[in-house]
Amino acid sequence: xxxxxxxxxxxxxxxxxxxxxxxxxxxxxxxxxxxxxxxxxxxxxxxxxxxxxxxxxxxxxxxxxxxxxxxxxxxxxxxxxxxxxxxxxxxxxxxxxxxxxxxxxxxxxxxxxxxxxxxxxxxxxxxxxxxxxxxxxxxxxxxxxxxxxxxxxxxxxxxxxxxxxxxxxxxxxxxxxxxxxxxxxxxxxxxxxxxxxxxxxxxxxxxxxxxxxxxxxxxxxxxxxxxxxxxxxxxxxxxxxxxxxxxxxxxxxxxxxxxxxxxxxxxxxxxxxxxxxxxxxx
Ligand SMILES: [Zn+2]
Numbered sequence: 001x002x003x004x005x006x007x008x009x010x011x012x013x014x015x016x017x018x019x020x021x022x023x024x025x026x027x028x029x030x031x032x033x034x035x036x037x038x039x040x041x042x043x044x045x046x047x048x049x050x051x052x053x054x055x056x057x058x059x060x061x062x063x064x065x066x067x068x069x070x071x072x073x074x075x076x077x078x079x080x081x082x083x084x085x086x087x088x089x090x091x092x093x094x095x096x097x098x099x100x101x102x103x104x105x106x107x108x109x110x111x112x113x114x115x116x117x118x119x120x121x122x123x124x125x126x127x128x129x130x131x132x133x134x135x136x137x138x139x140x141x142x143x144x145x146x147x148x149x150x151x152x153x154x155x156x157x158x159x160x161x162x163x164x165x166x167x168x169x170x171x172x173x174x175x176x177x178x179x180x181x182x183x184x185x186x187x188x189x190x191x192x193x194x195x196x197x198x199x200x201x202x203x204x205x206x207x208x209x210x211x212x213x214x215x216x217x218x219x220x221x222x223x224x225x226x227x228x229x230x231x232x233x234x235x236x237x238x239x240x241x242x243x244x245x246x247x248x249x250x251x252x253x254x255x256x257x258x259x260x261x262x263x264x265x266x267x268x269x270x271x272x273x274x275x276x277x278x279x280x281x282x
Contacts, residue, residue: 002126004089006030008118013109015101018075018188018212019063021205024097028113031090033124036246037083039066039073043096052080054244054266060259062203064241074099077259078188081240082110084247085179087119089126105188105211107236111180129245135272137264142256144265149251151175154238156254158231162191164219168231174239183239185225186232189213192221238262245269 007030014025031038037052048071050056058067065074079100083091085107093100103109136145155171172178190198190207192214198204204212213229214221226232234254241262242248248269254261 003121004033004124004126005087005119005121006032006090007088007114008120011113011117013101013113015103015109016206017097017099018102018105018206019203020074020097020099022097022099024095024099024101026100027094028117029092029094030120031092033090033122035090035092037080037088037091037093039076039093039095041071041073041096041098042094044071052076052244054263054270057244057263057266060263061201062198062259064244064259064262072098075102076100077237077240078103078105078107079110079240080243081179081236082107082114082184084243085174085184085239086111086114086176088114089247090122102206102211105207105213106186106233107184107240111184127246129248129250129269129273131250131269132272135265135268137261137268139261139264142258142261143254144257144261145253146248146250146265146269147253149249152248153251154235154254155251156231156235156238157256158234159256162215165215165230168228170228170231170235172235179239182226183232183236186229186236187211187213187225189215189230189233192216234258242266
């Protein structure tokens with residue numbers, strides 16, 4: 001039996017949000033069995049809680065934002081990836097702002113926090129999210145499919161005609177070792193031509209060359225951690241977004257997909273899980 005796990009102690013981190021560009025303090029705390037992952041806005045009246053769950057998703061525009069009532073937290077995907085990648089079932093995340101610190105734009109800083117806290121097994125069986133049949137969603141020429149499987153595997157095709165980036169394909173079985181070695185260090189990416197439009201939407205305000213891989217017309221502005229860092233980050237985002245379902249047992253195959261299709265796929269999987277339990281529509 002795989003047991004649920006939580007953190008052994010609380011750990012803190014300060015920094016700036018990737019999209020908001022505002023300073024924030026964050027604390028990860030242990031939580032009891034079957035709590036799940038819960039964000040808590042310490043700066044708002046009543047310290048409202050926002051569960052890390054599919055039904056909390058408020059926006060999927062360049063990041064995944066969650067909300068409950070008027071309380072919101074944006075860019076949860078890299079932190080969620082680290083929590084699920086390292087096998088954390090239960091934790092409280094206290095924030096005095098609306099976005100976790102960005103670190104270096106990857107999941108690395110959150111991995112280091114969780115490693116500093118250590119993990120403790122909680123003596124209760126972990127819940128897995130399983131599929132009965134394949135589930136798929138499409139939007140134009142973007143596609144995302146989940147096929148029933150015993151383990152969690154992600155395959156992804158990043159399509160571009162940029163001469164230095166090209167089309168990249170990656171496939172990883174999401175074990176803890178693979179997550180640590182192959183995915184957690186892969187950073188957020190953006191094409192330089194998209195930066196102005198992003199900033200006009202009030203996003204990417206904290207981003208810079210220390211936190212984002214910038215791809216200009218003539219190539220990368222930073223040195224890469226992996227030749228295929230772009231596709232690895234796309235897979236990291238899938239691990240984080242789909243982490244809102246808990247621990248998924250499926251082979252997920254994405255082509256050109258992003259946060260919006262991740263959300264649609266999770267809603268389909270959720271629907272299937274509910275109808276299988278015979279409880280009708282949500
Ligand atoms: Zn990302």
